[in-house]
Amino acid sequence: MTDLRVLPLGTPAALAIRNIRIAWSVALVFVLVTTLWPRLSIGSGESPIDKLIHAAAFGVLAALFVYTRWLRSLWWSLLFMIAVAALDEALQMIPQLGRSADFDDWGADVVGIAIALSFCMAARPVGVGASRLIGQRRSIAADLLFVQPTAWLHLLTVAALGFAAGAPLGVLLDSWFIRKGPQPWQYGFIGGMLGMAVGVHALWEAGVRARVRRATSEQPCLACGASWPLTAPAAAVADLGTEFSNTTAPATNHCTRCGTPRRATDWAPIAPLQASAELGACLLPILLSTVALVVLSVTFITIVTTLRLRSDFVLRVDTWYQMLPTDARILGDIATVAFIGACGLAACRRRIAARVDQCGASCLGCGFDLRATTPTAIAGTCHECGGGFVRIATATPSALPEPTA
């Protein structure tokens, strides 16, 4: 994420941020109009999915807000979005609108915002060496996608299709397994939101990967996304290991638009991490999250069932909870799973990054020890599998090549 204040206007990264800001403003106006429209019945009061709609709308709004880069800190973004939600509820107190402010609605907004921002926090850049570089490539590839209006259209279309596919699935699952009675809308909505998330994520991942592949030959600036004519043919990029070394690397090559130094490693090929290593990194976080979820549920149920009869306070809290609408209680369950999931995701990403940062010391593709492979080169290919590697001097001290005689 590059700071917009240092980005020259008109560069792809600056245009991408502008587009995200427009999208956020349009989404905000849409949410405000639907919540403040006089006497609109959808999403107010008695609707069985009212709280879920509130959480989903403000969750999407909060996630988009983070990428507008108006505020750098996620904590300030959290406070700002909570204030926007409070303002939205406060405006509903205007008598002429015929709406009513609801503390529970605001609570649902805050839960949605908190879920969205916990995933933004889990998605923050990790690692210091090759993993940070891969993150920068993905970030600039995402910016290059956000510049295109067609990418936004594709995302919206897939979101709608995902919702249309997920909603009936949620209703079916409700009637087959959950059997809580006549509440198909709540599970239909959850199914729709999940379908939307899966569709958007799949399209996004495919789009970013395709853009990274294309950028590998275009070699845009990692800070602003501007492309410039290659001085060497694209085919020579694969040969960086012999072309550039620590002593002869042309690090003085600067971006003509933003002045950021261009490094030989910027778009040098990096072998993808072995699937088994990736899975190995994720096993422990997945196991711990599952255990945490089970322990938390069992503890919660035990506390409520044993203390309800003895403690007035627990009894009062439990009574308040039982009086909440069903969708608010479902939202509570979703939030618990989501927070633990976000912690697990963050741990997986950190552990994968730690393995990727070994790039240069051992091959990510096959595990071959690379320290003897042209140890002074900052990029090259593995003799064993042909996968690319980069060496970033500030990465991990242990990953640095051993000096050879």
Ligand SMILES: [Zn+2]
């Ligand atoms: Zn630049």
Ligand SMILES: [Zn+2]
């Ligand atoms: Zn290899």
